Amino acid sequence: MIPKINSLGRSFAGAAAYCLHDSPTPDDRSPETSERVAWADTRNLATFRPERAARLMAATAKAAPDLKRLAGGSPGGPKLAKPVLHYSLSWAQDETPDRREMSRAVDGSLEVLGLDGHEALVVAHDDTRHPHVHVVANRVDPETGKAAKLGNSKRATGARVRREGLQPGRARRARGPRDEERVDMEAWRRAEAEAWETVAGGRERGLQHLESRARKEWAELLKRQEEMRQRLDRESRTVLGRLRIWRLDRSLRELAGAIRGREDLVEGWREDLDRYHRDERAELGKAHGERAREIERRGHKFYRSRLVDAERNAWAVRETMREREQTRARERERCQTITRIVVPPPPRPRGPERGGGGFER
Template sequence: MIPKINGLGRSFAGVAAYCLHDAPEPDDRSPETSERVAWTDTRNLATIRPERAARLMAATAKAAPDLKRRAGGARGGRKLAKPVLHYSLSRAREETPTRQEMSQAVDGSLEALGMEGHEALIVAHDDTRHPHVQVIANRVDPETGKAAKLGNSKLRLSRWAEGYGREQGRIRCERRVTNNERRRTGAEVLRPIWDRALAGGAGRRGPGPGGPGRGLARGSRPVPQGRAGRAGQGARRQRPADRAEGARDVPKGAA
């Protein structure tokens, strides 16, 4: 299982439109077709219709001050600028998970983030060799109006994915296990230089199944984790969750 945080955003409608339609092409930036969508589902919403789910999540985010007041909390505080959390869960190429298995994985990932009670829209895609689902979650708690705390979200998803692999009886990403063990012991986690270039935008070939930087040579020396992400963050391409509103700051990506 490979979890990847795609970004935070302002527009539920924008990221939902991206997930619910086919991938944009150079000659069609807003396709109306939905051939890559295998199925959709929702969590903690009074609808299973994806377009309505996006509208309801936007309404919940807007009502955050009133929800806080009704829950007995303070109504003040800054307005949550980016209530949308967008991430994906991908399986190995040779795997053929059922819808139930993918849904259970989504539930586990939401629990790992402390968002099991939050609203979410799930969109399964079958346009790549890797079975995967897109998860659009509302950071605003529908009961308390408080925003989910997403500190160390990448690390939390990485540890969850490791545990998920162990439950399935097969570890497919040994590097993840090694890195998580180093984190547990307080050791420095090293990243190969091709990851640094990916984070900084070097060696891009454009979007695709492998993402930016696919052509970088392997076997290069490792570099300490975190340096490249900060150095190259401004060069990252804009994520779907922010595209509708023009925002540019995106949290660090794949777990």
């Protein structure tokens, strides 16, 4: 499955209209038909009617200052310019996920993005050869009024959900055996289908296990990084805390700045920490990708070995059939030879038996 962040926008109505109706055309920029919509659902909304989701999410985004005040926070700060997050999840052409599987994938992606408690509209389309689902999410938290930060979560979403771009069916052998004239093609096709079914099942189980493990590892990493950011913020407020950070950095030039609490120095520490966290996320995503590729390589190796066995068995079947055909041919030839044997005529009678009298003396 491959996720794609389509856009950050301002209009919930525009994003919902695009998802809940057919694709716009040059002649009809706002189609009213909805033939490509397979199903639609909502998340954390007071209505189950998808057509009302856009108005409710827009109202939540507009009421963000009031929500902040009710939650005990400060209603100040700049207004969120783009509260709309629109992204999609796509599957390969030979995959057939049902609604339940798509919904689980949507819930998992919202959780990784930090939007599992936010309002969202989910719409599945069936107008393309590959199954896909669109998600329109509200970045404003309906309880606190705060906007979700997506910068650190896009990489996690890709590493956890998209399975590093691997698509089942891509490795399946399209051509037949090396010498089709020497093997029984029916036996080969049957063995090849059984081999691919075994490989596809094992691959799917391996990737599901990898996704479960990756979900846990990403959650632990993001939690640890958030704790480190909070600790840096707390430590940077006191002289002793800044000195502890300085002791870790081992930089004498920053000692005076750490004591005075220079803001540019603290910001530099935050940037260094963010850079370190980005490297950590990149390493974890790379590790998950390598594990997924290893699963794919093992599947390819097993599939190739099964194809060799399938071709050998199909050749044996063909040879057995050929031997049987030759035996039947020899049997038919022997029967034809027996029927062609000419039975000799009886001996001609002699003496009186030839129609004359007795023997002459």
